């Protein structure tokens with residue numbers, strides 16, 4: 193490893209890494225130049241009589257679990273003058289960081305009284321701060337450490353980079369990366385994964401990959417894990433899975449449970465059930481099936497890939513379950529339209545003495561809203577803060593708006609939004625707008641759109657919903673006006689996109705798609721298919737197609753090549769009879785495709801599982817699990 197006190201800062205290399213200008217880096221590096229090594233780097237030692245007294249004081253911490261208990265020990269700490277002893281303060285801070293974060297301020301207060309804290313002490317406080325709700329304090333402390341001429345070591349950087357990640361402080365993170373390079377620590381196995389995490393949390397996935405690619409020792413499971421997680425968290429599941437395959441191709445590289453968590457969440461994002469099942473087998477074969485987190489990720493994966501039975505099986509076979517595991521299963525039932533099962537499970541969870549958290553309640557409220565259980569939903573929402581002391585968040589409010597909206601209680605929904613202790617967000621208004629659309633309330637819809645436009649004017653979805661509402665109500669002048677407005681504001685529609693996984697490959701289709709290599713065959717097939725469906729009663733629902741000068745036939749043709757129909761047709765063509773067809777769509781499924789899917793499930797005797805932006809639709813024997821309620 194190069195000397196820690198390397199010569200001139202290599203700003204060019206830093207700039208290449210971080211994308212910062214050399215000038216900016218010059219500033220960052222010059223304020224961060226190391227001067228001389230730290231005075232004490234040894235293990236904390238306790239000596240003499242005082243040492244014994246401190247030892248006794250510290251041993252009091254063993255059973256201390258609450259801040260009240262800690263306050264009693266605080267008096268002893270001050271009485272025995274513990275703040276005069278650096279190693280004791282270090283241990284106290286470490287205790288607070290990991291066990292009792294509420295007491296961290298007091299520990300830091302003692303740290304402030306030490307005249308010349310060493311690197312270990314600085315590192316410990318930075319580590320503590322990085323875990324708090326105000327991680328940026330670790331970065332300030334790092335700067336202070338540099339000012340006091342202390343040289344950061346390979347424990348300092350992971351702490352401060354973790355803090356940058358938690359605070360999404362990209363500029364600071366980049367400057368620290370510069371210093372890492374400057375000190376020649378850019379091949380350090382402890383620091384590199386935290387650099388990747390920092391860039392990933394700041395949504396700089398390309399920078400994260402650059403760090404990963406330049407690793408001298410890339411064959412480190414930890415770095416692979418960091419990069420795979422970075423992709424998964426930044427919604428790039430394909431890249432995550434590609435890297436996972438690369439990882440498997442390396443000999444002596446064994447995935448850990450952390451790898452599996454990210455791989456499973458990528459499968460969930462893609463709706464890639466086959467790959468998810470393969471990972472499940474891997475989990476069983478390699479003894480990860482006792483890991484609560486892995487099992488919870490499996491439940492989530494199966495639920496999001498449309499297989500609620502597999503999710504339930506994993507849940508039932510879990511040797512032990514924690515709150516996230518219960519929540520995952522409740523959410524799974526909820527998004528599959530099994531509202532009653534979700535609520536029964538919630539009752540069972542409470543009987544078993546498990547405490548629900550905010551995710552559990554999301555599942556519970558979602559279950560109520562998608563099953564039309566208005567009274568129950570209201571009751572559970574109230575119990576959140578009253579019984580469990582959980583403050584509802586924006587997503588819980590969203591569920592409530594959805595609950596009222598779906599049940600057609602639009603005025604109550606509107607009142608609820610306006611009575612909130614926070615300023616209503618776009619998502620809340622959009623939930624209400626969707627409800628107006630479903631119930632055909634154009635007047636309230638227009639009103640809601642006004643609220644949305646106060647916040648944001650450029651989202652095509654709102655215009656499309658409003659325009660479709662007006663179209664369904666036959667208000668073609670309004671439709672025309674909305675189209676004109678969209679044009680003036682330069683807004684284009686987000687294209688509908690549906691995907692289907694066949695033999696481990698994910699095929700994507702866009703509405704009206706002529707791009708897919710098989711599009712010709714598919715269009716031909718859909719033409720035939722629609723005629724077949726008509727024989728058993730399917731009527732294309734052209735009410736929402738803007739009809740400027742379009743003939744009825746043309747309108748039908750626009751509907752016919754919607755992305756979800758293309759994906760389903762592709763599934764019919766490329767899977768053996770009787771296989772379940774699983775499709776994922778980026779927007780809400782349209783009414784016509786919903787109706788067509790029901791008929792296809794009947795005529796072709798296929799189960800179709802369609803995941804749209806909001807929920808799952810299970811089509812079987814001509815009906816859908818949502819009961820037309822979506």
Ligand code: ZN
Pocket residue numbers: 751754755756781782783784785786
């Ligand atoms: Zn459609």
Ligand code: ZN
Pocket residue numbers: 786808809810816817818819820821822
């Ligand atoms: Zn449905």
